[in-house]
C-alpha cells in the first residue's frame with residue numbers, strides 16, 4: 001500500500017545558493033500493508049515529520065522512491081499531489097487544526113465542499129459520520145466549546161469524511177490526557193478493524209505504538225527497527 005525505497009532527504013541550509021546540506025533521512029526502505037496500523041517511533045529530531053511530509057508530498061525526496069497504492073508518486077507535481085491527497089489521505093494532527101470560526105458540522109463538511117459534493121449529500125454524509133463518532137449532539141458547537149478529546153474526534157471525522165484508504169496521523173494523542181488518549185486510540189483501532197483503514201502514525205509515545213501492527217524506529221534519520229510484528 002505504501003512502499004518507500006531507499007529514500008533520503010537533505011535540507012539545504014544557509015544563504016540562497018549555499019551548498020550546505022544537512023542529511024535528515026538516510027536510505028529508508030519500508031513497506032506498510034493495506035489495513036495495517038503502522039507507527040514511526042523516534043525521538044524529537046529523528047526525522048519522523050520529514051518522513052510524513054515526504055509520504056504526503058509536501059516535500060520532495062533528495063533520492064529514492066515512494067509508491068502509494070501501486071502509483072509511483074515520487075515525481076508528482078503540486079497539482080497531482082493535491083488531487084491524490086484529497087482522494088486517498090486523511091490527516092490527523094496533534095493540535096487538531098480545526099478552523100475556529102466553523103462549527104463541528106462545517107469543519108467536517110469542508111473536504112466534501114472542496115470535492116464539489118452537493119449540499120444535500122454533504123448534509124447526509126456529515127450527520128451520519130458525526131453520529132458514528134458520537135458527536136451528533138455537538139454538530140453546532142465551535143471548537144473552543146469542545147474538550148480536547150471531542151476536538152480530536154471532530155478532526156478524525158474530518159479526516160474520514162472523504163472515505164480515505166490511508167490516514168496519516170502526527171502525534172494524534174500528543175495534546176490529550178491519558179484517559180482521553182485511550183478513547184482516541186480505541187476509536188483508531190475500531191476504524192482500522194471495522195473499515196480496514198490503513199493508519200500511519202508518528203509518535204514518541206509507547207501507548208500509541210502498542211496499538212500498531214508494525215513499528216518502525218527512527219534514530220538520527222536511520223531506520224533502526226522495522227519489520228517486527230507486534231501482537232495486539
Ligand SMILES: Nc1ncnc2c1ncn2[C@@H]1O[C@H](COP(=O)(O)OP(=O)(O)OP(=O)(O)O)[C@@H](O)[C@H]1O
Pocket residue numbers: 011012013022024042043044045046047048049050051
Ligand atoms: N526545513 C528544514 N530546514 C532545515 N532543517 C530541518 C527542516 N525541517 C527539519 N529539519 C531538521 O531535520 C531534523 C529532523 O526533523 P523532524 O522534524 O523530521 O524530526 P521529528 O522526529 O519529527 O521531531 P519532533 O518529534 O520534534 O517533531 C531535525 O534536526 C531538524 O532540525
